[in-house]
Amino acid sequence: MTTTIPVPKPAKPWRATPKAMAPTFAAALIVIVGTFLLIDYTGLSGKLGAFTAASILAILTLSGAAFLQRGVQAAKNAAVGTFVAVGAIIAMIPVVSILGTVLVRGIKGLYVGFFTNDMSLASVNDPLDKGGILHAIIGTLLLILFAMLISVPLGILTALYLTEIKGPGSRLIRFLVQAMSGVPSIVAGLFIYSAFISGTGRGFSGFMGSLALSILMLPTVARTAEEVLLLIPSDLREAGLALGATQWRTVAMVVVPAAKSGLITAVILGVARIAGETAPLLFTTGGGDTVNANPFDGVMGSIPFAIWKALIAGSEESNARAWASILVLLVIVLALFFTARRLGKRRV
Amino acid sequence: MTQPPTPVPQPREITTQPRKSDQVFRSIVFLGGLSSLVILLAIALFLGIRGFEIIAREGMKFITGYEWYSSINADGLSGDQPSVYGIGAMLVGTIITALIAVVIGVPISVATALFLNFYAPNLIKSFLVTVVDLMAAFPSILFGLWGLNVLMPSAEYWAKLLHKYLGFVPLFDVSAPVFTRSPFVAGVVLAIMIIPIVTSVAREVFSQTPLDRIQAAYALGATKWSMIRAVVLPFGSSGVVGGAMLGLGRAMGETVAVFTVLNIVFQANFQILLGAGGNVASLIILKFGEASAEEIKALMAAGLILFLLTLFVNMIADLIVNRSGRQGR
Numbered sequence: 001m002t003t004t005i006p007v008p009k010p011a012k013p014w015r016a017t018p019k020a021m022a023p024t025f026a027a028a029l030i031v032i033v034g035t036f037l038l039i040d041y042t043g044l045s046g047k048l049g050a051f052t053a054a055s056i057l058a059i060l061t062l063s064g065a066a067f068l069q070r071g072v073q074a075a076k077n078a079a080v081g082t083f084v085a086v087g088a089i090i091a092m093i094p095v096v097s098i099l100g101t102v103l104v105r106g107i108k109g110l111y112v113g114f115f116t117n118d119m120s121l122a123s124v125n126d127p128l129d130k131g132g133i134l135h136a137i138i139g140t141l142l143l144i145l146f147a148m149l150i151s152v153p154l155g156i157l158t159a160l161y162l163t164e165i166k167g168p169g170s171r172l173i174r175f176l177v178q179a180m181s182g183v184p185s186i187v188a189g190l191f192i193y194s195a196f197i198s199g200t201g202r203g204f205s206g207f208m209g210s211l212a213l214s215i216l217m218l219p220t221v222a223r224t225a226e227e228v229l230l231l232i233p234s235d236l237r238e239a240g241l242a243l244g245a246t247q248w249r250t251v252a253m254v255v256v257p258a259a260k261s262g263l264i265t266a267v268i269l270g271v272a273r274i275a276g277e278t279a280p281l282l283f284t285t286g287g288g289d290t291v292n293a294n295p296f297d298g299v300m301g302s303i304p305f306a307i308w309k310a311l312i313a314g315s316e317e318s319n320a321r322a323w324a325s326i327l328v329l330l331v332i333v334l335a336l337f338f339t340a341r342r343l344g345k346r347r348v
Numbered sequence: 349m350t351q352p353p354t355p356v357p358q359p360r361e362i363t364t365q366p367r368k369s370d371q372v373f374r375s376i377v378f379l380g381g382l383s384s385l386v387i388l389l390a391i392a393l394f395l396g397i398r399g400f401e402i403i404a405r406e407g408m409k410f411i412t413g414y415e416w417y418s419s420i421n422a423d424g425l426s427g428d429q430p431s432v433y434g435i436g437a438m439l440v441g442t443i444i445t446a447l448i449a450v451v452i453g454v455p456i457s458v459a460t461a462l463f464l465n466f467y468a469p470n471l472i473k474s475f476l477v478t479v480v481d482l483m484a485a486f487p488s489i490l491f492g493l494w495g496l497n498v499l500m501p502s503a504e505y506w507a508k509l510l511h512k513y514l515g516f517v518p519l520f521d522v523s524a525p526v527f528t529r530s531p532f533v534a535g536v537v538l539a540i541m542i543i544p545i546v547t548s549v550a551r552e553v554f555s556q557t558p559l560d561r562i563q564a565a566y567a568l569g570a571t572k573w574s575m576i577r578a579v580v581l582p583f584g585s586s587g588v589v590g591g592a593m594l595g596l597g598r599a600m601g602e603t604v605a606v607f608t609v610l611n612i613v614f615q616a617n618f619q620i621l622l623g624a625g626g627n628v629a630s631l632i633i634l635k636f637g638e639a640s641a642e643e644i645k646a647l648m649a650a651g652l653i654l655f656l657l658t659l660f661v662n663m664i665a666d667l668i669v670n671r672s673g674r675q676g677r
Contacts, residue, residue: 046502046505048502048505048506073571073573073574074571076571076573076574077571077572077573077574079573080572080573080576081467081572081573083459084459084460084462084463084467085463085467086459087455087456087458087459087460087462087463088459088460088463088464088468088476090456090459091456091457091459091460091480091483091543091547092476092479094483094494094499094540094543095479095482095483097494097498097499098486098490098491098494098498101494101497101498102490102494105497153380154380154383156380157376157377157379157380157381157383158380158381158383158384160377160380160381161377161378161380161381162381164377165374165377165378165381167374167378167381169381170381172385173381173382173384173385175663175666176384176385176388177384178662178666179388179659179662179663179666180384180387180388181662182594182597182598182601182658182659182661182662182665183388183391183601183655183658183659184600184601184602184603184629184654184655184658185488185601185603186601186603186629186632186633186651186654187391187395187601187651187654187655187658188391190395190632190647190648190651191390191391191394191395191651194394194395194397194398194648194651195390195394198398198644215387215391218383218384218387219384222384246366246367246369246370246373247366247370247373247374248369248370248372248373249369251373272485273485275487276486276487276488276489276490277487277488278487278488278489278603278604279488279603279604279629279633282633282636283636304487304489307489307493308489308604311489311492311493311608319497322493323493326487326489326490326493329487329490330486330487330490333485333486333487334482334485336485337481337482337485341478341481
């Protein structure tokens with residue numbers, strides 16, 4: 001005789017039952033209704049007012065529901081959980097708002113000529129179909145190129161000193177690099193002005209701007225490169241040395257190639273850091289309106305400087321121009337940022 | 349017959365001295381490594397040399413004085429009064445706007461960091477981390493433009509609300525009903541700008557909380573919040589303080605965004621909602637365009653003060669962050 005063993009049905013006992021979910025739904029309902037009531041009957045208004053009302057109500061009702069079910073500790077827990085989530089949402093609001101505004105307002109000012117004309121025959125207050133930012137795009141590319149030529153070797157050498165040689169003073173240098181990343185951008189510009197332009201008879205030029213930008217780029221490159229080089233397993237270094245290679249050969253043939261994609265990420269992050277810098281350029285490049293491909297002579301325009309000029313002009317056309325230029329700048333920065341992230345994920 | 353002695357090769361000399369190529373390599377890398385030291389010293393040196401004349405002439409007045417008047421304009425025409433240079437009002441403004449930024453920005457950042465580390469599901473977490481990092485890459489002129497055009501109306505609304513209900517506090521009082529372009533608005537913009545760096549520092553220290561302590565707290569029956577209060581916050585508190593100071597340093601040195609948003613007035617304004625204020629960095633931009641040779645020297649001196657101030661704040665912050673994670677129960 002065979003007995004059939006009853007097979008238990010698969011169930012998910014950890015799932016909240018409808019009964020347990022009820023207070024949460026009730027809380028959500030209270031939040032929605034209460035938000036409308038608060039907006040109607042108090043001084044709060046607008047989207048931000050609604051958000052504030054909803055956040056406060058959510059904290060109160062969710063912790064109230066938790067209190068009724070499980071007491072004081074649970075109520076505190078729910079209150080903090082909601083508060084923290086609200087904080088994260090608040091941190092997101094500016095990003096969404098900035099991206100949305102730039103897209104909506106910037107797209108109006110774009111037309112084909114915007115990328116092929118410079119401002120030599122137009123002023124910022126002209127209608128939008130005159131002039132463009134060709135000079136600024138070329139200027140920004142040249143500024144970035146020369147800043148890279150200076151700061152990438154120095155940054156990577158600094159990182160190599162910190163990770164490969166670990167010589168005396170590594171701690172001090174690591175500390176100084178960190179402190180340097182907090183140097184205000186305006187101080188970098190002022191320094192280049194005081195050291196190389198003021199009183200020397202040299203005028204503004206693109207190269208001076210690159211020097212200022214490289215001061216800002218160096219710490220970003222050095223810190224990111226150091227992090228990447230630290231990730232290279234020391235087995236690789238020891239294997240290189242065991243094959244009889246000198247330290248120089250090991251670094252050049254083993255360590256750096258292994259860290260290649262990470263080092264490229266470091267460079268891209270550095271470029272993203274300086275692409276939108278405005279303040280140092282105001283003291284060093286002079287901000288020309290015509291295409292100037294010679295970074296060593298004559299004033300040179302750049303996208304941030306073009307935005308700056310349009311911004312302080314203050315007319316409606318110039319404002320639209322500023323938004324359009326900033327859309328272009330933002331697209332460049334975003335492209336760099338996401339390239340860096342994609343490369344950064346492929347570690348070693 | 350004797351055989352000729354077999355030639356014995358000289359034993360290789362064993363030395364700890366690196367090869368020539370390595371010596372060259374090491375010295376090149378060492379020189380590159382010194383670049384940050386050299387640049388920082390050069391900044392202090394050049395700004396110091398150019399600004400020395402003004403600082404020596406004005407003495408302590410340069411830091412405490414509220415007046416900024418240049419008798420010689422860019423055309424070389426001389427006015428009737430002697431020049432006076434004092435950045436006191438601007439220093440006060442710098443500190444006020446930076447403190448507002450920290451007061452608003454740090455709680456939001458800490459909440460975000462806690463949410464990211466302990467509450468958010470993985471998918472939301474990676475999305476939020478990307479967004480916060482993205483925010484750090486936004487150019488500062490973008491924050492300025494956005495702050496002026498988009499944030500200003502909302503911030504004005506909040507400022508009026510604050511004034512209405514908390515106006516009896518001297519800090520929130522205003523002597524004239526001008527709520528736009530105030531230090532408060534500048535502080536809000538700066539708060540948004542420092543959120544990424546404070547969040548990433550806080551997230552870093554929170555994520556270093558030892559897992560065994562977290563699990564021990566849960567095993568004792570702690571809720572998530574009591575675990576955070578008993579384990580994570582004591583462990584990460586000094587890191588958060590350091591992160592807040594890094595944010596303070598950034599907020600003090602910010603130029604373009606503040607200049608765009610703030611109405612710059614040469615007086616120490618402690619009414620944060622009133623549309624008048626200043627910031628050393630925006631002073632430099634404001635005056636640079638039409639400055640005489642002497643005024644430029646004064647601006648260099650102001651830049652030197654700003655450099656030393658931010659360097660000091662940043663160094664303290666780095667020391668605190670690097671030391672963090674040693675305490676907690």
